[in-house]
Amino acid sequence: MVVKVSKPELNLREKISELDKPSGVAGEAMLRADTPQEQQALIGVGRRNLVINGDFRIAQRGTTSTSPNYKTVDRWRSTSGSSANGTMHQAQTTDGPANEGHAYSYKYTSTSATSSVPSGSDPWIKYEVASEDLTNLKLYDWKKELTLSFWIKTNQPGQHSISLNSGNFSGANYTVAYDINSTDWQKVIVTYPAPPIDLPSGNVGLRLYWSLGAGATYQIPLANTNKWLTGQGKYEAVGNTRIAGINNAFVQLAGVQLELGKVATPFEHRSYGEELALCQRYYQLNISNTAFTNTTTVARIGISGVVQMRAQPSLTIVDATGRVEDFGIANRNLVSLASFSPGGASGTMGGAVDATITSSSNQRSHILFAGSIGLDAEL
Numbered sequence: 001m002v003v004k005v006s007k008p009e010l011n012l013r014e015k016i017s018e019l020d021k022p023s024g025v026a027g028e029a030m031l032r033a034d035t036p037q038e039q040q041a042l043i044g045v046g047r048r049n050l051v052i053n054g055d056f057r058i059a060q061r062g063t064t065s066t067s068p069n070y071k072t073v074d075r076w077r078s079t080s081g082s083s084a085n086g087t088m089h090q091a092q093t094t095d096g097p098a099n100e101g102h103a104y105s106y107k108y109t110s111t112s113a114t115s116s117v118p119s120g121s122d123p124w125i126k127y128e129v130a131s132e133d134l135t136n137l138k139l140y141d142w143k144k145e146l147t148l149s150f151w152i153k154t155n156q157p158g159q160h161s162i163s164l165n166s167g168n169f170s171g172a173n174y175t176v177a178y179d180i181n182s183t184d185w186q187k188v189i190v191t192y193p194a195p196p197i198d199l200p201s202g203n204v205g206l207r208l209y210w211s212l213g214a215g216a217t218y219q220i221p222l223a224n225t226n227k228w229l230t231g232q233g234k235y236e237a238v239g240n241t242r243i244a245g246i247n248n249a250f251v252q253l254a255g256v257q258l259e260l261g262k263v264a265t266p267f268e269h270r271s272y273g274e275e276l277a278l279c280q281r282y283y284q285l286n287i288s289n290t291a292f293t294n295t296t297t298v299a300r301i302g303i304s305g306v307v308q309m310r311a312q313p314s315l316t317i318v319d320a321t322g323r324v325e326d327f328g329i330a331n332r333n334l335v336s337l338a339s340f341s342p343g344g345a346s347g348t349m350g351g352a353v354d355a356t357i358t359s360s361s362n363q364r365s366h367i368l369f370a371g372s373i374g375l376d377a378e379l
Helices: 012-018 024-032 036-043 131-140 272-280
Strands: 076-079 088-093 105-110 124-130 146-154 158-166 172-180 186-192 204-211 228-230 250-260 283-287 291-295 298-304 314-317 323-326 332-342 350-357 366-370 372-376
Touching (some): 146 158, 172 186, 204 250, 314 332
Antiparallel strands (some): 076 124, 105 250, 146 250, 158 204, 283 372, 291 298, 291 366, 323 332
16 A cells, blocks of 8 residues: 655745844845855854954054064055155054044054155055965855955045955956045945956965055056956056155054955954964064074074964064173174074974174073064065
């Protein structure tokens, strides 16, 4: 005997419609989300901000500098572009947008005036995302939208530019011109459509450029903004307000976040310890290590990193007072760092460095008691 069991047809669409929907702005955003990653970002699951030190809390190198590149807040650098644009100053400041949870900001100030902008000049504030940090984008589909949000303040209102570039500088770039209409803090949100190329190979996956008055070589007609361009290597909209080369002109950034999806979620505040560890993968200070004399003019210093670095670092003497103390003989100053021998693979947490020291007639055990060594594995 055959028994047939029949079931009423189930209409999934109708059943889903009977479920309670989340309400409010957050609920609507959840319903609009296209991927699990966007939903995770909305409910605070995982780490969604691709920018390390986007709140500018960490400044291992110092809080102020008149030199370009990596000199103050970790993972961020700036330049005036050329000597023709005059001098500049970069700093970590305690001025942030009120009631937004940002105690620090990054400030670029032009400290001299120049009459013109050379065509090849490219002043900027730049942040680079390592390819290794884009794993989620590769895993879940690189060809998805990205949303950038940040606070900006300047004493030069007008048109400003932000550009997202692929790691290969001439690969693909998307430049947006936006208006600053006051001298107070203003929030900017930019959603980038899916890029037209695959995730680039190499160490740098993405670059963000806040342009500060570039020359013609790096300018893009306004008609070509708000779209992906390939093979351009440009990142400033024509008509951009000039910062570099105008005495005392400044721009400040706070709360920078780059995330997957079409929604700008609230800024992701990570703990200080977690943010510091993320920064130390690119730069860290090694302080007060034991050492012994390898020869009368060379001290071998043990290096013990806090976290494994992105790549084998270059080393510099950060503290000019760094020296080795010779028991019974006058202190012997560190002159330079000669070589670094990692204790393991590239990006090792340990190893030894040979440092040239002021000579002495005796060769005996020493101990490094002052100064610090900077380990740099920045992009």
